[in-house]
Amino acid sequence: MNLVQVNIKSGGYLKKDLILNDISFAVKSGELVGLIGPNGAGKSTILKTVMGQLPYMDGKIDFPNAHTHYAYIPEQPVLYDNLTLWEHLEFAAAVGKMSRETFVSRAEELLKLFRLYKEKHRLPVTFSKGMQQKVMLILGFMMRPALYIVDEPFIGLDPHGMRDFLQLVDQVRQDGAGILMSTHSLDTAEKICTSFILIHEGTIISQGNLEAIRQQSRLPEGSLFDCFISLLEMQS
Template identity: 45%
Template sequence: MKNMSLKVTDLVGGYSNVPVLKDVSFDVQDGELVGLIGLNGAGKSTTINHIIGLLTPFSGKIEINGETLPENVEKYKQQIAYIPETPIVYKELTLKEHIEMTILAYNLDADKSWKRAHELLKMFRLDNKLDWFPDNFSKGMRQKVMIVCAFITDAKLFIIDEPFLGLDPLAVDDLLQLIEDRKQSGASVLMSTHVLDTAERFCDRFVLLHDGQVRIEGTLTELRQAFPAAGESLNDIYLSLAKDGDKK
């Protein structure tokens, strides 16, 4: 049995006093890419916001390698690298300063991190833009800044929200290769996406959320076995589940 990087147990949570998530439980094991799948409003972003600490659970528990947020904020958060769906960049900072800030925030070795950063900048064709302000970049280029900053860290858990929207095909390919490299070194990845054909090819397991609950968690083979009438592809299985869920 592999160790679990992320373990979510009986999570109830949401905004104000209204529970969006109802007893959500799943895990992401070391060296594994898990796809978080669901329609808009299913609870994907709410789940991610609880994991990264933007929301406080009403009840339940979230652990990253045995650490919880209430017990040790710093140890918990230093294990996470987060790439949001909408890139968050600072107006006043150059690309170089974004990287410097990441190195400081994660208490990284500067020389080693800059070596890694230069490789990533070259990969994403940003190496001639260190003195530019990412606030003026296109959405796709801002996404690449987020990817570079995330992958210079030594994070144990990468949380990536809708990474393929806005990225060109070459950048998608580069990102998937980076994810594979980190998986090989034992890191875990939780990825929320609507691009189900890509998820089907690259994810090890899936967590299907519907109406704030986990409908099913497992490999594609396990999903096919659980819903033999739904079809072969992840897209077919998800659409079938979503329609069934709406009827209930």
């Protein structure tokens, strides 16, 4: 089942300065779709378009189920200066109309998983970048939406944090959620994504599972990195 269908003819922050062209894809239940490309390729702009945050867009973003909820986990943590970690979680639960019992259970489980339980009454603005990234992951996964939109989740995460994130990804996929994740960490993406959308200068240069990407790049046994470089060379 499609959780979101994206058809962007063009898009940008100004109508006269378009960044995206001919972007079409879907994210299905149980999928982890990797939005792959270098810095400045348009990955974050695509995510903003999916969420309706791009000032100009010619196209359509369709959520087939009108009741589909999504969680957005940004690359840069967004935190309140005067709220403790626990108060951040309480605020998110209140916005999501989560019962107190469900909130406490999920919050404590995630805090323990990411080894932040002892820090729950501290101010996250004083945390390291990696710890702040874990806070954003906890906030997103606590809500258990049907769709996760994740922007560069690996930046700042230590190996334990990355393992915990990947464990949660597997769990929510098994529960039927879909994930759209942007990253330029091709080695990790190759291991965990079910399909890929390769972006260059705001345009899709290839998409599909790894086998399809290999066929399109004419590298039958190539890594995702090698395939991406080959496709870029074909564009030039």
